[in-house]
Amino acid sequence: MRIYGLKSCDTCRKALKSLEGAVLVDIRADGVPDDVMARALTQFGEKLLNRRSTTWRGLSEAERQGTPGALIAAHPAVMKRPLIEAGGQLFLGWDKDVQAALLR
Template sequence: MITLYGLKNCDTCKKALKALADAGRETRFVDIRAEADLADRVPVWLAKIESKRLVNTRSTTWRGLDDEQRVRAETDTAALLIEHPTLIKRPVIEAGSDIWVGWTKAVEAALVQA
């Protein structure tokens, strides 16, 4: 079972869900704003992947942060991402014990051809 964390209106998340479904991979979608227990999941993700890979510095939310909040991305990443879920780079995909961030060709190859 694959769990994909993202936003319902995110084109990248939709693309990932479609590719996984087309490959016959059973996937559960979790909306990071409405359904995810980020206080539980974010620390797990940060234990496995570098924080810079998880923070979406190209997002509208990031551009709206002041300098003090941006510094928190390095000093208190978990709290910042829990407070602002749309800062999480999408999708975050849990496949067994593996965590994948984004929908790159490498991620697609690993999950669709697995």
């Protein structure tokens, strides 16, 4: 199981602590593999952007018009976190539904 997020993100750390054997992949340092990002964009689309983040608020209107994939490639911290890859499936965030699916 892989958790794509930021090592400084509290939510990512909570998910990592709860998911035994999971590995955190820091998206600033290592990025998200192209195949995983393509699947995430197909599955989540615009939901992959964290429009409440400090990074998002710092973007100009022109920058915000980019595609989710281009925005995340240029500004990794604008991605909603964590993106969890488990058993061939992708999960976004760390809400009760995701926890219920992964903490069985």
